[in-house]
Amino acid sequence: MNKLLLFFFGLQTLSFLVLCSAEFAGNIYGIEQKTKFVTLNTSKISENNLVVCVLRCLSNEKCCAANYVESEDGCYLVDDDYCNDSLESDDDWKLVRIKLPQKTTIKNTTKEYIKVNEWLTWNEAQDYCVAWGGRLATVSSSDENELVKNLTDRLLPVWIGGSDVVSEDNWTWNEGTNAEKHNIQPTFWGPNQPDNLGSDQHCLRYTNFQHTTYAWDDMYCWSTYYFICEK
Numbered sequence: 001m002n003k004l005l006l007f008f009f010g011l012q013t014l015s016f017l018v019l020c021s022a023e024f025a026g027n028i029y030g031i032e033q034k035t036k037f038v039t040l041n042t043s044k045i046s047e048n049n050l051v052v053c054v055l056r057c058l059s060n061e062k063c064c065a066a067n068y069v070e071s072e073d074g075c076y077l078v079d080d081d082y083c084n085d086s087l088e089s090d091d092d093w094k095l096v097r098i099k100l101p102q103k104t105t106i107k108n109t110t111k112e113y114i115k116v117n118e119w120l121t122w123n124e125a126q127d128y129c130v131a132w133g134g135r136l137a138t139v140s141s142s143d144e145n146e147l148v149k150n151l152t153d154r155l156l157p158v159w160i161g162g163s164d165v166v167s168e169d170n171w172t173w174n175e176g177t178n179a180e181k182h183n184i185q186p187t188f189w190g191p192n193q194p195d196n197l198g199s200d201q202h203c204l205r206y207t208n209f210q211h212t213t214y215a216w217d218d219m220y221c222w223s224t225y226y227f228i229c230e231k
């Protein structure tokens with residue numbers, strides 16, 4: 001019988017990924033700190049960092065909690081069998097319970113989407129989506145544009161996967177780690193966009209234009225917004 005350690009106390013000292021500090025400091029993975037002491041059956045997965053361990057849980061519909069034990073590079077996931085159990089008490093061990101991020105899954109033939117309500121830069125958002133097994137959302141038709149917009153509140157900006165960072169005004173979809181790029185066509189730009197304001201707007205977001213139009217805008221890649229992943 002393995003046991004789960006509370007990993008929260010170690011988080012402030014972990015700085016291996018941007019995702020981590022942003023995610024945990026701001027409750028970004030939707031981690032709910034539980035102070036219940038538990039002892040559970042769970043098998044060890046060898047991983048060398050906490051973020052990968054957490055993402056394993058987040059990408060698994062049945063996982064409700066994860067624990068990373070740094071001293072042994074051990075990742076422990078807790079699944080449905082235990083999520084709703086009243087947890088055993090044990091003076092030495094604690095569990096951190098993770099809520100899955102707000103997720104909207106639309107089976108659109110081959111695509112599945114999640115909207116992630118975390119403030120990340122475009123590159124961090126792309127990394128998050130890749131870790132989830134996908135990429136920032138891409139849009140290739142009017143129908144798909146509406147579908148993706150329907151995942152948003154049509155007020156706050158959200159990142160999607162286009163950029164012209166490689167070549168100004170040559171907008172492409174970034175297909176994640178495969179680096180396969182497709183020219184963006186058709187486009188759904190908002191009024192007077194893309195304007196490359198400050199000669200530094202190279203990443204694609206949806207944003208609200210004067211409370212009338214929720215459409216594409218080129219924005220500074222280092223800005224932080226919620227985002228939509230697809231896979």
Ligand SMILES: [Ca+2]
Binds near residue numbers: 193194197201217219
């Ligand atoms: Ca712009």
